[in-house]
Amino acid sequence: MEKIDEGGLLNPIEVVVYRKARSVPDLPQTKVISEFLDVKDKCPKKIQSWKRPQLVRLQDYALRKLEWPEEYTEEKILPL
Numbered sequence: 001m002e003k004i005d006e007g008g009l010l011n012p013i014e015v016v017v018y019r020k021a022r023s024v025p026d027l028p029q030t031k032v033i034s035e036f037l038d039v040k041d042k043c044p045k046k047i048q049s050w051k052r053p054q055l056v057r058l059q060d061y062a063l064r065k066l067e068w069p070e071e072y073t074e075e076k077i078l079p080l
Contacts, residue, residue, distance in 0.1 A: 059073045
């Protein structure tokens, strides 16, 4: 990890956060960092076959999760 001194910080809030972080004995916590750096997902080497997206299901999903209107989803997906 890169070392930072207080002179390189931009504003007083950063200085306060920096000092509090320096007071934590086990910072940076390597277990937490390594958890994010370890790749757990396996990507397929080759895609066997492509299928056409199910537009209605995708519109429903985008509406629920992204709050995209059906027309907007259609506008974004159909060119693909």
